[in-house]
Amino acid sequence: MRWAITAALLAAMPAVLVVLLADDGAPTRLTAEYVRTGSWDTGFSAQYIVRNTGDETAHGWTLRFRLPPGGEITSLWNGRSNRDGNHYTIRDQEWNRDLRPGESAVVGFEVRRVDPAAMTSTAQPVECTINGRACEAVGAVGAATGRGTPSGTPAASAPPPAEAGAEEPGPEASDPATGTTPAPPSAAVTRPGAEGSPPATGQSTGHAATPVRPYVNLAAPGSYDLGAAVRVTGVTEWIFAFVVDGGDCRPTWGGGIRLDDPAVAQRFAELKALGGEAAISFGGAAGTDLAVGCATPEALAAAYRQVVDAYQVTRIDLDVEGRSLGRPDIVERRNQALLLLTDGIARDGRELEVTYSLPVLPTGLGGDATALLRDAATRGVRVDAVNLLARDYGPANAPDPAGRMGRYATDAVRAVHGQIRELWPTLTDNQAWRMLAVTPMIGVDDVPGEVFTLDDARELARFANERHLGRISWWSAARDRACPTPNASAADPGCSGVAQEPYAYLRAFQYGQRQPGTQTPGPSGEPSRTPR
Structure with a gap:
């Protein structure tokens, strides 16, 4: 198996952990990108984006990593999690198991700093592997605003991170079946409730930010x-x-x-x-x-x-x-x-x-x-x-x-x-x-x-x-x-x-x-x- 990380990939994905997985046939190439998506006094939220950048469908994936001492994952979504001490194993779910070329799966989680003295506010997972292969860090970890990456947010029971303002759009991805880029929802930035918009009709101003529509x-x-x-x-x-x-x-x-x-x-x-x-x-x-x-x-x-x-x-x-x-x-x-x-x-x-x-x-x-x-x-x-x-x-x-x-x-x-x-x-x-x-x-x-x-x-x-x-x-x-x-x-x-x-x-x-x-x-x- 040969590592092939190009300069273009480094420029486009500053926080990518890259692994090439090969079997008897053509290689299936998976990348795993770690991004910190939010922070507060007692913890943070983050995510891994597992993406198939190869030419063949990847059938199943397993992500493993270790949290530094002083922290624990209290909530996780879009994956099945097992814990052994500070070692975590995240496996695919039925709906995100098979990743066609260009597709990705996003695993979000929330970490609580049980010992702030041991786990610093900038701590991140280590010893990352995907499908049994070591991950190699090739760039800096994303900022707390998430750099426009898919979501990972703290559970409602935890103190939420403060809003960091508008985010940059993420990279476009093309549909492998058609070669076309999926169009974004046309009203994504103009829908009532967007930053700078007045409260939606029927909304109780000063009480709720979310419109209700029975x-x-x-x-x-x-x-x-x-x-x-x-x-x-x-x-x-x-x-x-x-x-x-x-x-x-x-x-x-x-x-x-x-x-x-x-x-x-x-x-x-x-x-x-x-x-x-x-x-x-x-x-x-x-x-x-x-x-x-x-x-x-x-x-x-x-x-x-x-x-x-x-x-x-x-x-x-x-x-x-x-x-x-x-x-x-x-x-x-x-x-x-x-x-x-x-x-x-x-x-x-x-x-x-x-x-x-x-x-x-x-x-x-x-x-x-x-x-x-x-x-x-x-x-x-x-x-x-x-x-x-x-x-x-x-x-x-x-x-x-x-x-x-x-x-x-x-x-x-x-x-x-x-x-x-x-x-x-x-x-x-x-x-x-x-x-x-x-x-x-x-x-x-x-x-x-x-x-x-x-x-x-x-x-x-x-x-x-x-x-x-x-x-x-x-x-x-x-x-x-x-x-x-x-x-x-x-x-x-x-x-x-x-x-x-x-x-x-x-x-x-x-x-x-x-x-x-x-x-x-x-x-x-x-x-x-x-x-x-």
Whole structure:
């Protein structure tokens, strides 16, 4: 095996640790870049970027290093960690195991200085190996601002590092399948909440940095008093759900309500009269996604445009779950249709913000969701936000969920932050945070034992405010009240299943802290009790 480190590589990657791995065939070349991403009095955050710079796919990777005495890793994401004293072994996860040429995996972690006298503030890992080969340092370690590299941030429970201002964009990376460079999200620097921007509409100025945007199910039976909610809470940005196929590529609300239904039109008019704005969500877990029912990208784009024009909206949300997520032909059709849609809107001198809402686990996006975004990035589809559906994990993915649903949600956001940086490598760290939104299911969700409590909501809101996420949403606005019958043990579309005051979750997401006179009960009024 021969070391081949060129001067160009040294100039382009000042903090790279390079290893050439060879087997009987052509060599697979992996690099591992260490970057310090944040510092505070009692610790720091950092990351390794494992990148395949060779010509063949790397199947699996293992990173090992030793921390100097006086420190320990307290949180790690995007990898599986084992510890032996101060020696750490980080192995790939299923979704980032195989790295094609040009692809990378980002492993972020937080270090606590348990003995500041032994571990200096500038300490870094030593004795690094990747796949059993020694790493050779070829440059200086990145500065605390991260130099625009993919993310690694301290957990919400640790003192966060101070904002260091705007970061430099990282290097561009081309997609190995097409040779093209994935286009960055077009509104990454102009989205509400960016530095220098005024608070977003519906945001409580002085209380929360993250806009809140609740979902309202327009296809659900009964009525949600939207006007009262706007007047009481001051929130004016809402998401109306769900537009699905009513047959023959015909957009409808919930599969049976026409676009020109008077009751629906009244909802839009009422919100507009109160100074508000609605986004429209397509898809969801029930019904037939238009991307399934429409046979061609052109037909699908026309269906989307029909809805956008009918209500004159400037934001759409694509909630992709089930079979419409796992079939590559549907994924490609949807992304092709979005290109046609946004190009047509732009030619008319209008703007349309596009969000992808995708299921997530505490460890990040799965393979299907990642493939969807990769296809969108490669095609240059405008993706302004990625909204994480942080719910319904299941016991295998979120064990002992009582009191942990807020942490599971923040874990998911941290993990996806790294994935976003891999998919759109020109984004800065802060831009990637602003591209992320998160949507839990408040109260009792669909999986027995999973209850997203008011304390979980406050924990998520504090994290979102610290990281300046693009928004917080939740499913759904109609559930933000107590059920008439106590001790609810199953998800109810009209109430949360926990003891609460009306709009208690909305307030928790707005303010991120307990308000005077409020309580933090779980089901039956007891914070720690899970539903039976």
